Amino acid sequence: MPEQSRTAAAVWSDPDFARAWLGADPQGAADLLELPRGIAAALVAETTPEPGLIVDVAGGAGKFLAVLLDAFPSARGVLLDASDTMLDRAKTDLARFGERVDFRIGDMTQLRAAGVPEGAGAVLSSRASHHLGREELHGFYREAAGLLRPGGWLINLDHIAPDDAVWDRRYRTVRTRFTPPRPSATAHHHDGPLPTVRDHVDGYRAAGVSEADIAWKAFYTCLFVGRTPPA
Ligand SMILES: C[S@@+](CC[C@H](N)C(=O)[O-])C[C@H]1O[C@@H](n2cnc3c(N)ncnc32)[C@H](O)[C@@H]1O
Incomplete structure (x- = not known):
């Protein structure tokens, strides 16, 4: 397992940290990421009304997966x-989807080894991924794109x-008006600099995801989207 990926995963294996993070994550109208999650679902629907399998890495x-499973009931x-x-929290929060969801323990840089199946209409x-270095990020995109069906x-x-x-400097000054800082107990360490927009876009292209774009951006958070070529 690549080093940065292993370090990132280790933090979340502490149940107290994971529970504190979940407790501090904004819910409902306070969760500004509901908008980009909804945009992602709408973009998928535009080309792929029956995505079949959706993988959330x-x-x-399961916040992101829940939005997609609600948008695509089959x-x-x-x-x-x-x-x-x-995973325990996901099993509780996604219980309403019943047998529609499979849960896998594994590393995001070793998706096949964790038994994630091929043929997905969307991988989310x-x-x-901001814990990964550029090379690890590109490896993740390559493997994730390889699990997608055409289109x-x-x-x-x-x-x-x-x-x-x-x-x-501008973003740091104004963003706290929109997204209050998290409690320090839920802040987590980043080993190196986060990937840049360029790192992501290059990774999409290198993975053969040709139709790539940034569908939404606010401050330091981006919704990267792209499709593999249709059959
Ligand atoms: C900030 S949380 C985000 C959770 C969810 N994707 C969301 O946006 O609500 C980061 C998640 O990544 C998981 N994670 C961190 N490193 C990982 C790795 N190397 N492989 C798989 N999962 C990892 C953590 O366990 C945690 O659930």
């Missing part, structure tokens, strides 16, 4: 995560590193 409690989901605590991830969607909602000091 490092899916945590779809099934696979949620993979490295943390038992997060959110708020996890399948690769979707990643994640935090990026700013690459412009002026915009970084």
Whole structure:
């Protein structure tokens, strides 16, 4: 398992940390990421009304997968995560979907080894890949894209590193008005700089996901979307 991925997963294996993070995660109208999750579902629906299988990588409690399963009532989901605590919460929070969801323990950089099946109409991830270095990120995108059926969607909602000091200063000044800082007990360490927009877009292209774009962005968080070529 690549080193940065292993370090990121280790933090979440502490049940106290994972529960504290979940307790501090905004819910309902306070959760600004409901908008990009909804945009992702709408974009998939535009081309792929029957995605069949939807995989949520490092899916945590399953917030992103839930939006897609609600949007596509005939779809099934696979949620993979490295943390038992997060998987337990996902099983509770996604219980209303019953047999439609399979839960897998595993590392986000070893999807096939964790038994994630091929043929997905969409592979999602959110708020996890920023722990990976550029090479690991590209490896993740390659493997995730390889699990997609032709015309399948690769979707990643994640935090990026700013690459412009002026915009970084502006964003830092205003963003707390919209997203209050998390309690320090739920802040987690990042080993190196976060990937940039360029790292993500290059990774999509290198993985053969040709139709790639940033469908939504606020401050340091981007919704990266793209499709593999249709058959
Ligand atoms: C910030 S939470 C986000 C959870 C969920 N994706 C969301 O946006 O609500 C990060 C998640 O990534 C998982 N994670 C971290 N490193 C991982 C790895 N190497 N492989 C699989 N899951 C990992 C954690 O267990 C945790 O559930």
